[in-house]
Amino acid sequence: AQTVTQSQPEMSVQEAETVTLSCTYDTSESDYYLFWYKQPPSRQMILVIRQEAYKQQNATENRFSVNFQKAAKSFSLKISDSQLGDxxxxxxxxxxxxxxxxxxxxxxxxxxxxxxxxx
Amino acid sequence: EAGVTQFPSHSVIEKGQTVTLRCDPISGHDNLYWYRRVMGKEIKFLLHFVKESKQDESGMPNNRFLAERTGGTYSTLKVQPAELEDSGVYFCASSQERDWYNSPLHFGNGTRLTVT
Incomplete structure (x- = not known):
């Protein structure tokens, strides 16, 4: 069975700065997808960014980017120019x-x- | 378009009582999912409907949980009788059946269930 580990229960960042959220996973599969979802307080969970395992290029969506390290099974999210709405x-x-x-x-x-x- | 809606937003019940949660997916979405997050733990998959059929119910905790989706529209999740460990936030989500790759998963706001 697959597992996903986020080792940082809480993080903080100053407005306009950059922050990186960590994620590691365990799987024996070669084909899979990875996602980052965001749930603002009292609001719906929404998709931030998606990565296909077969793609070597890291996904980017405006201020959000990922660092996908398939061999290390790592999938971190970088938020640049952080805003209060993040x-x-x-x-x-x-x-x-x-x-x-x-x-x-x-x-x-x-x-x-x-x-x-x-x- | 209207999003995924869930009722109620909060529910507080006593151990042993019955609670029914409702989810209205986005119109036209054949796929409907239930997930649950127990406080401090991961969001866990409960089950997946395609239209009115249960495609995968491998995540249902036990037979106290019953999900239905009559007519392939809205879905209900009944917990009977409720136990303390059932407390958590129950999320519903929906997606299109076709072209799922380009069709994101839409979540509702969740129902916060507290069993006392």
């Missing part, structure tokens, strides 16, 4: 299978990292 619980998640894995979103999540952004 304050949230961040979850790292794993999904088995490539395109042949079916259409399901059966995700394995980490425990989450609570990010505080200080003005």
């Amino acid at each position: 304050a949230a619980m961040y979850f790292c998640a794993y999904r088995s299978g490539g395109f042949g894995g079916g259409s399901n979103y059966k995700l394995t999540f980490g425990k989450g990292t609570l990010l505080t952004v200080n003005p």
Whole structure:
């Protein structure tokens, strides 16, 4: 079974600074997807960024980027130019299978990292 | 478009009582998922519907939990009888069946269940 570990229960960052959230995972599969989700206080969880395991290039979405190290099974999230609206619980998640894995979103999540952004 | 909605947002019940949680997915989303986060632990997959069929219910904790999705629209998750360890936040999510790769998973706000 796959596991996802987020070793930082809480992190804080100054507004406009950069912060990196850690995530490691354990799997014997070669095809899989990795995700970072964000849940602001009292709001819905939303997708921040996604990485396909077969892609060597790290995914980037505006101020959010990942450092995907497949051999090390590491998938960290970097938030640049942090904004107050980035304050949230961040979850790292794993999904088995490539395109042949079916259409399901059966995700394995980490425990989450609570990010505080200080003005 | 309306998002995934869950009712109630909070529920406090006593041990041994019954609670029913409801989830309305985004219209047209055939895939519906239930997840649960017990305080301080990971969000855990409970089950997956495709339309009205249970595709995967491997995450359901025990037979005190019953999920239904009659007609393939909204879903209910009943806990009967509730136990203290059932406390947590229950999330519902939905996605399109086709082109799932480009169709993100949409989550509801969750139902916070407290069993006393």
